[in-house]
Amino acid sequence: MLAAAGGIAAAGLAIFAVESQSEVVPAPQVLQEAVVHENGRQIIMQRLDRAPASSVVPGPPQVVAVEGASQFEEEVSPKPHQMLFLSCTVYDHQVSLVRWSIEGRSYRAYVNADFNDAAGIGSFETTEAGYSLFMALGNETAESLSLHNADRQAAGYPMIELPAFASFPAGYTSYLLDGPADPAHVEADCQGMEALLAHFDANKTALQQARQQRELIACNGRRF
Secondary structure, eight states: OEEEEEEEEETTEEEEEEEEEEEEOOOOOEEEEEEEEETTEEEEEEEEOOOOOOEEEEEEEEEEEEETHHHHHHHHSOOOEEEEEEEEEEETTTEEEEEEEETTEEEEEEESSOTTGGGGOOEEEOSSOEEEEEEEEEEEOHHHHHHHHHHHHHTTOOOOOOOOGGGSOTTSOOEEEOSOOOTTTHHHHTHHHHHHHHHHHHTHHHHHHHHHHHHHHHHHHHHO
16 A cells, blocks of 8 residues: 655656555454363464554655656646737738627727737637637728718717827837726736737737738739
8 A cells, every 4th residue: 555645746757755655464462261071172362352453564765756746737727818809900910999798898908019910810828827819800091081070070989099109108019908997907907918918029020021922822823
């Protein structure tokens, strides 16, 4: 019989201290003895106590290595997974208007990036969570935006006013929320957006190259 006393997982290898145990069964105790002679034979009768429970004597610990322990631990405690559903409009390949909703709370944000580059992102991970991205994407120009704003104004809807590029912090991709937001939920509801932009910046060159490849394939397909 083996019992694991403890373990340490490191670099896919777990070290367990295992105690080997041996069973010791003591001899029964004679409580009473009688000798009977019958037909020339001697018969010895004994009354014994019940055999006591066996005791276990621990042996010296042994070391057992288990391969793949770190992978097993990751499977036991997987990262939380979230799905991001975004609707994006890119204006002049410079600023993107991104919309999303979480539990009925709607958000709009302007991003200082061309989200056509993000169209190739299907899923990504951070140290805290995994994400799957589902994105509807459209492209507009400043001219088409003026026409749409005229229609919106005539219908009584607020116009879309793009922020100046200088409004964004320099050196990295960021977003500016547009409209009201619930202070009790806004930080948690924007975590997915912040994780996406961090992944976008960390892989920008590869994403732009993948976009160029997609556009080249699409262009070649239209020729035939």
